[in-house]
Amino acid sequence: MEVREFRAGVQAWIDEVGESLVPAIEDQSVETQLNHQRRVQRLLFDAGWMRWGWPARIGGLGGPPILRAILGEELTSRALVHTTSWSMHEVLGPAVAEFGRPDLVEGIFPLLLRGEEFWCQGFSEPDAGSDLGSMRTTARPGSDCWVINGEKLWTSWAHHATRCVVLARTGGPGSRGVSAFLVDMDTPGVTASPLETMAGVDEFCSTSFVDVEVPSQRLLGELEGGWRVAQFILSCERGPIFWQRGAWLAHHLGLLLDFAGGGGASALGEAYQLLWAFRATSKRTQDRIAVTGDLPGPEASVDKIMVAAADQAVFDLARDLLRGDLETDDSARSQAWRREWAYSRAATIYGGTSEVQKDIVASRLLGLPRRA
Amino acid sequence: MATTLRGLVEDLDRSELNQALDEFGFADLLAEAPRDAVSALFTALGRTGSMSTSLQDVLLQPLAEYLPMATTECNVVLPGVGAAYVGAADSEPLAVRGLVIGARSAPTYLAPVVINGELSWIGLRESSGISTRRVSGLDPALALTEVTGVDVMPDVVVAGEQAVAAWDAVATAGRLALGYQILGAVGQMIDLAVDHARSRVQFGRPIGSFQAVRNRLADAHVAREGAAAALASAWDADDTVLAGLLAKSLAGRAARIAATQCQQVLAGIGFTAEHPFHRFLARALVLDSVLGSATELPAVIGARLISAGMIPRLVEL
DSSP: OOHHHHHHHHHHHHHHHGGGGSOOSSOOOHHHHHHHHHHHHHHHHHHTGGGBTSOGGGTOOBSOTHHHHHHHHHHHTTTSSOHHHHHHHHHHHHHHHHHSOHHHHHHHHHHHHHTSOOEEEEOOBTTBSSOGGGOOOEEEEOSSEEEEEEEEEEEETGGGOSEEEEEEESSSSSGGGEEEEEEETTSTTEEEEEEOOTTSOOOEEEEEEEEEEEEGGGEESSTTOHHHHHHHHHHHTTTHHHHHHHHHHHHHHHHHGGGOTTTOHHHHHHHHHHHHHHHHHHHHHHHHHHHHOOOOOTHHHHHHHHHHHHHHHHHHHHHHHTTTHHHHOOSHHHHHHHHHHHHHTTTTTTTSOHHHHHHHIIIIISOOOOOO | OHHHHHHHHHHOOHHHHHHHHHHHTHHHHHHHOHHHHHHHHHHHHHHHOOOOSHHHHHHHGGGGGGOSSOGGGEEEOEEOTTOSSSEEESSSSEEEEEEEESOOSOSEEEEEEEETTEEEEEEEOGGGTEEEEEOOSSOTTSOEEEEEEEEEOOEEEEOHHHHHHHHHHHHHHHHHHHHHHHHHHHHHHHHHHHHHHHHOEETTEEGGGSHHHHHHHHHHHHHHHHHHHHHHHHTTOSSHHHHHHHHHHHHHHHHHHHHHHHHHHHHHHHTSSSSTHHHHHHHHHHHHTTTSOTTTHHHHHHHHHHHHTSOOOOSOO
């Protein structure tokens, strides 16, 4: 499947299926958002579009992974799905496909693609955010299983998820003693407690693991190879997911065009140029991935810093141009803007803070010395 | 090719460089592979601080088909800082004011002006009553000439839709070339500051190990990368005028960020005449102000988006 042919096919399919893909604005709860996505994913799976860019052995139709970025772009640039929840299978899917036992992956991956399952990511902890290597959750050997104890934080959609990729310590301190597991969320001892964001959305959770028994074959990759899995997952956040976030931002910038007359042109131009700087840079990254097949390296930290800056610029612009709607209006439309604006505040935090990214740029791209 | 051009620009300046570029066949390369020619030469010019008359080659190339004279007879006058055109009037004669970067010895100055609301290209000669001044300004080493005239009788060379199309093409070509030159200077500013941050020791360690210093240089690097990607993508964009505006604006933005952050990192030594830093700062900031600065262009870009009523993707995966 050629890129151009795929894009044209997706666009034609969206035009044909039409209105039924558009989410209702009235109910903006996470549950409704995820149910909508399930429905869209099922339609896309049945039409085949959801399967391109994934290998045939796990339920895909093959083709280059860039096809998935194009699907994400065409959907999010029309706001047919929400970019945050649409990212989930792109963040976790490739790592589970790569590091999971083949029989496990073959069984569950089609469920993920069809929208029958949501997965979540158990990385951060109350005392391990940017310093992920200091995590305390442990996995100790049981009888033909691992027993996990600990607490994970900021696990998005954990309360709606069927499975969780959990990083837990199986060895000594630091990043080397960490292993990765795929844990079923209905295992006894797993409790996901939703936390409200500043936008009033119960999107993420505090997730506790008390004597959770995980079968041995649920280990992802090597024992104490969890850091590699984590790096792989973090690098997956850099390519197609940023690209579709860019498309989502372009969609919202488009909604603001009608409000930009009368003095808003310069601020609109500023936000657009930051978005364009990101898109042009991200395209380079994606082209490189497509050619070499490598994971994004430290250059992707530049992409992350840029997309976060564009994100906040777009929604700061919204707050200015909508003249008070964001602060004082309670219509469904303004609530949606409020929610997106609030979410943009986290753009410089999630997936590695901008400070951590700048540190990577300083050391690995500019060659500055770390503290002795 | 890029290596050869870089080598010439590193070793030579001004008339010697012009001669070497002639012998190298830069004009032919510009016609055959404009992207390679412009990116390699102007990045090198920005990196070294050398000057040539090559911007005139770049600006005149899209004009050539409309001109009644040979391009070798001409220089292009760009609008003065902050101006949209070299002159604007409701009637003749008109006042003109503009800048020529890297002027060659040629009798005719071609200038975009607006007369009665219509864009035209006019030809100016010494006999038209103009005066020329070699500009010293913030960057005395930039071969910059100011062309002014108070009561000029316009000799219209290109008019109508052709004049508009020619201006779009000339301005876009100029923005890309200047964008590369700016980024060359930005790269030099960053390298100088990074070298300093690695070697300068205070409080018993290299200052480049302090996060405040690291973040400044990372900011400069990120701004540079965004502008570089925008310049590279501009050649493939479906709206080249918009892509040129964006690339120039982002290059100017990178110039401002790098100038501020790198100078702060270089601290006292970067403020001296003896250290080379100030030359690149001046070059980048003066070029930022030509053909639309990073403070002026966002409004132009925003207005284009508003009138188009859409957010262009510009490039696809």
